Amino acid sequence: QVHLQESGPGLVKPSQNLSLTCTVSGVSINSGGYLWNWIRQHPGKGLEWLGYINYRGSIFYNPSLKSRLIISMDASKKQYSLNLTSLTDADTAVYYCVRGEGYYYSLDVWGQGTAVTVAS
Amino acid sequence: SSELTQSPAVSVALGQTVRITCQGDTLRDYYAGWYQQKPGQAPVRVMYGKDDRPSGIPDRFSGSRSGNTFALTITGTQAEDEAVYYCKSRDSGGNFLFGGGTKVTVL
Numbered sequence: 434q435v436h437l438q439e440s441g442p443g444l445v446k447p448s449q450n451l452s453l454t455c456t457v458s459g460v461s462i463n464s465g466g467y468l469w470n471w472i473r474q475h476p477g478k479g480l481e482w483l484g485y486i487n488y489r490g491s492i493f494y495n496p497s498l499k500s501r502l503i504i505s506m507d508a509s510k511k512q513y514s515l516n517l518t519s520l521t522d523a524d525t526a527v528y529y530c531v532r533g534e535g536y537y538y539s540l541d542v543w544g545q546g547t548a549v550t551v552a553s
Numbered sequence: 554s555s556e557l558t559q560s561p562a563v564s565v566a567l568g569q570t571v572r573i574t575c576q577g578d579t580l581r582d583y584y585a586g587w588y589q590q591k592p593g594q595a596p597v598r599v600m601y602g603k604d605d606r607p608s609g610i611p612d613r614f615s616g617s618r619s620g621n622t623f624a625l626t627i628t629g630t631q632a633e634d635e636a637v638y639y640c641k642s643r644d645s646g647g648n649f650l651f652g653g654g655t656k657v658t659v660l
Binding site: 470479480481482485493495496529533535536537538539540541543544545546 | 584586588590595596597598601602607639641643647648649650651652653654
């Protein structure tokens, strides 16, 4: 069974950077056919796609966050990561790591999400 | 434009049928998928592709497509179907898009 688990700090100060890691189990993270996504949800709001990385290391970023966002992968650790710089309170959200699979890259496996609060 | 539009909310009587729509120009070229989110939980995929239902999703959920609109229909709605439903697709640049979500209330 495929399982994704986010980890990282729950509280970050404004202007600092956020680093989150997603640990993948039950499947090889460098298998073809999958996109490894980060998605967030602001409190009481909808879903926002942040970006994804595939097994080749190709990366797509949400254009609205591209200047502040880096997504990377460490296949040997079965992990991929998000680094978001220059945080403001607008980055307070639940962050999900999510697998995209198949021809339609539908989002078939979601992590439980990790809540991040940006506050001093 | 690269946007997906959903009605904010809909209500349905227990056992009746509800249809949720997702509209956007990009849907003329790309499929939409549907995700159900209950309070305090991560979203769950309920529909993808042309009309593909993941294992474990009841067959009362069905999908359809017409022009720039995708629809998710729940036939014989149950109390446990009360949730927010999001559509998701992509644009020509490879970016993923979400609709704003439709809250389904079961009366």
